[in-house]
Amino acid sequence: MVVLFILIPFVLLLVLNLPFKFLNARIAFWLSVVLFSTQALFVLINSLFAWSNYPAVLGQFLIFKLWLDPLAFIMLFTIAIVVLVSLLVARSTITTEKRSFNFINLLLVALTGMNATVLVADIFSLYVFVEITAVAVFVLMAIEKNKFAIEGTFKYLVLSMFASVFILTSIAFFILACGDLSFSEIHNAFLANSNIILLNFAIGLFLCGLFIKCGVVPFHGWVPDAYSEAQSAVSVLLAGIVTKITGIYVLMRLFSSVFVLKGSFHNLIMLIGVISIVFAALAAFRQDNIKRMLSYSSISQVGYIVLAIGCGTPLAILGAILHFFNHAIFKSLLFVNAAALEKKFGSTDMSIITGLGSQLPVTSVTSLVGLLSTAGIPPLSGFWSKLIIIIALFNAQQFTYGWIALLASVLTLAYFLFMERNIFLIKTETAPEGSDGVPFGIKFCEILLAAITIGVGLGFPFILNSQILQLKGLLY
Amino acid sequence: MNPDTFELFRYFIIFIILLFISGVYCVLVSFNLVRALIGVEILIKAVTLLIILAGYICDRVALAQAIVLTLIVIEIVIMVVAGGVVLWAFKYNKTIDPRRLSNLRG
Numbered sequence: 167m168v169v170l171f172i173l174i175p176f177v178l179l180l181v182l183n184l185p186f187k188f189l190n191a192r193i194a195f196w197l198s199v200v201l202f203s204t205q206a207l208f209v210l211i212n213s214l215f216a217w218s219n220y221p222a223v224l225g226q227f228l229i230f231k232l233w234l235d236p237l238a239f240i241m242l243f244t245i246a247i248v249v250l251v252s253l254l255v256a257r258s259t260i261t262t263e264k265r266s267f268n269f270i271n272l273l274l275v276a277l278t279g280m281n282a283t284v285l286v287a288d289i290f291s292l293y294v295f296v297e298i299t300a301v302a303v304f305v306l307m308a309i310e311k312n313k314f315a316i317e318g319t320f321k322y323l324v325l326s327m328f329a330s331v332f333i334l335t336s337i338a339f340f341i342l343a344c345g346d347l348s349f350s351e352i353h354n355a356f357l358a359n360s361n362i363i364l365l366n367f368a369i370g371l372f373l374c375g376l377f378i379k380c381g382v383v384p385f386h387g388w389v390p391d392a393y394s395e396a397q398s399a400v401s402v403l404l405a406g407i408v409t410k411i412t413g414i415y416v417l418m419r420l421f422s423s424v425f426v427l428k429g430s431f432h433n434l435i436m437l438i439g440v441i442s443i444v445f446a447a448l449a450a451f452r453q454d455n456i457k458r459m460l461s462y463s464s465i466s467q468v469g470y471i472v473l474a475i476g477c478g479t480p481l482a483i484l485g486a487i488l489h490f491f492n493h494a495i496f497k498s499l500l501f502v503n504a505a506a507l508e509k510k511f512g513s514t515d516m517s518i519i520t521g522l523g524s525q526l527p528v529t530s531v532t533s534l535v536g537l538l539s540t541a542g543i544p545p546l547s548g549f550w551s552k553l554i555i556i557i558a559l560f561n562a563q564q565f566t567y568g569w570i571a572l573l574a575s576v577l578t579l580a581y582f583l584f585m586e587r588n589i590f591l592i593k594t595e596t597a598p599e600g601s602d603g604v605p606f607g608i609k610f611c612e613i614l615l616a617a618i619t620i621g622v623g624l625g626f627p628f629i630l631n632s633q634i635l636q637l638k639g640l641l642y
Numbered sequence: 643m644n645p646d647t648f649e650l651f652r653y654f655i656i657f658i659i660l661l662f663i664s665g666v667y668c669v670l671v672s673f674n675l676v677r678a679l680i681g682v683e684i685l686i687k688a689v690t691l692l693i694i695l696a697g698y699i700c701d702r703v704a705l706a707q708a709i710v711l712t713l714i715v716i717e718i719v720i721m722v723v724a725g726g727v728v729l730w731a732f733k734y735n736k737t738i739d740p741r742r743l744s745n746l747r748g
Contacts, residue, residue: 290709297716304723313734320675320727327682327720334689334713341696341706 168234171242171281175201179274191267198253198270202277206246209239233287233349240487241284241415244494247618248406249277251498251611255505256399258605260309269309269399275302276403280411288348289340289420293333296379296412300326303400303408310397318395321388325378332375339368349424356426369425373435380413382472383442386465393464394457394514398505401457405464406498414471414490421475422483432476439473440570442466447577451584456504456514459585460497463540466578467493473571474555479562485554492539492547492622499536499615503529506604506612507589516588523590526604530590532612537586539619541579547622654695661688675728675738679721686717 178201182194253273260266279299286292304326307319340347343364344355356365381389389409393401421427421435446465453459471493474486504514506529511519523530539548552575559568622629661684668681690710697706732738 290712294712294716297720301719301723304727308727308730311730313731316727316730316734320724320731323720323724323727324678324682327686327724330720331682331685331689334686335692337709338689338692338696341693341700341702345700345702346705347709 168232168285171205171285172278175274175278175281179271179278182271182274191263191270194267194270195253195257198274199250201274202246202250202253205281206243206250209243209246232285234285237419237487238284240491241411242281244491245277245280245284245407245411247615248403248494248498249273249280251502251615252399252403252406254607254611255402255502256397257607259398259505259509265309269306272302272306272309273403275299276306276408280407283411284415287350289352290337290347292416293330293337296416297330299408299412303404306400306403307392307396309400314391314395315397318388318391322392325385325388329375329378332371332378336368336371336375339364339371343368353424353426356424366428366431369427369431372420373431376413376417377438379409380417380468380472381409381465382438382468383445383465384438386442386446389465390453390458390461393461393501394455398501398508402498402501402505405461405501406494410468410490410494414468414475417472418475418483418486418490421478427478432478435476436473436564436567437476439469439471439476440567442469442472443571443574444469444577447574447581450581454516456507456516456585456589457501459581460500460504463500463578463582464493464497466574467497467540470552470555470571473567474558477555477559477562477564477567479558481561482555482558485551485558488554489548489551492551492619495615495618495622496536496539496548499532499612499619500540502608502611502615503533503536506608509605509608510603516585520588521592524592528609528612529604532616533590534586535616535619537579537582539623541582542575543579545620545623547619547626549623550626651695651699654691658688658691658695661685661691673739673741675731675740678740679724679728683717683721686713690714 178197182189182197253270256266256269256273260269276299279295279302282295283292283299286295304319304323307322308316337347340352343361344352346352355361378385393405396404443466446462446469450459450462450466453462467489471486471489474482474489506526507519507523508514510526511522513519523533535546539546542549542552552571556568556571559565559571665681665683665685665688668684669678672678672681690713693709693713694706697703697709728738735742
């Protein structure tokens, strides 16, 4: 039954493109809203074991095997939420009928790709679905055809192709070393300790590819351009979920439960994580465009996740998963805020919209929630995940990295408060009475995401017992 | 995997390495977006040959065959999208020289 997560979006995509007159953007929009919210609700309601115990009738026609575990469940939920938000934002920012129909189709392709990426159980299928997602996103980024968007797309495309070359070469070495590509066989090859030089070489190449896909600091050149020049709805999708699934999730899955690593790889990953945290936080100060600042902040937060994955203890992986979820939620929230500002004032340049943010009450309150959560201020969700990561680092005797991670939170708070003061807190003129001109879809997304951020933060002790500790048993 | 394998496939391996070098050279040296794409294409071809070789050595020809066929399809899809992007870049900037395409700062 797990295969339905892949098949239903795919069938919907086919149905929408049948040559009937009544299949317009409006119907496509509502069908997709139903699909995305169904996915989120199913994940919330069903327990894990109810899903995995179904007889997999449909699955036998596939050449790849699927697996489902609590990690995949959290990913599916995150994907559903962010894709839904992106769709709602697109409804008010993409105005042409034809373009919005294309947007929905490509969004369905991306959803299929991401769901499959989360569920597959061998490296080559993983690569295939990562690539499907990436292709859909390339076209989405270029959907608004201006020269900046095209250039950002080209950068992402070429770097992503290099990442593909690295990953494919490493797949060839995995075939040489293990003879098979399924996760279990590779894990067995690591346990059997045979061909260890080839395996390490393959891991090294795979890491190079993944670092490009994650956009961590030495390979971050494409991230700010891609995030800031894409259409607002697309940058929500891209920053919120796509780079995380195609980069971070793959890293998390492979390095927590498939590969068995030696210390030097742990140190390398942690070093890359720390460099990203500090460098991107410092670079964020110099940005004068909100979307670029958010992009750098995104690199910096991804650094925390990479750092925790590199640490590798079960607690650290738990922190990484939590921070993944929280970051996807609050970064989408901040990008939705940027979309609202862009929709209202036609620009995201801070020098142009200084002080105008106070005209948008919902946006200014929710952006405050988002940025405090990013910086890790106590009752909000970002605090708990950062806390777990830092505790895990101290437990693993990594005191230097722990302190750097702790102090870099202050940098995050600093550049976000700078942005908040510039845009929302200075009052240049009194707000006009009545409606503030932000479309309902965007307001709904802002409130939904802020509610999740606050809810996860306040309810964390309850969620910890009922949901999150289940995760720990699975990771070894 | 024994030393005889390398003896047997010596020319095959040398050819793969040459392809890799020419692909990297093509990407690094040329100031032309289309040539950069061609360079990446050569690199992917080299990897495809490497996968075939790996499958043959490990006696997993069927697996390698499935992978290579899928790979070719994916590669074509990406190349089509990339070609479209280059075409639009040319339409706006009237050039495909990446040195003159620096609207963004990175």
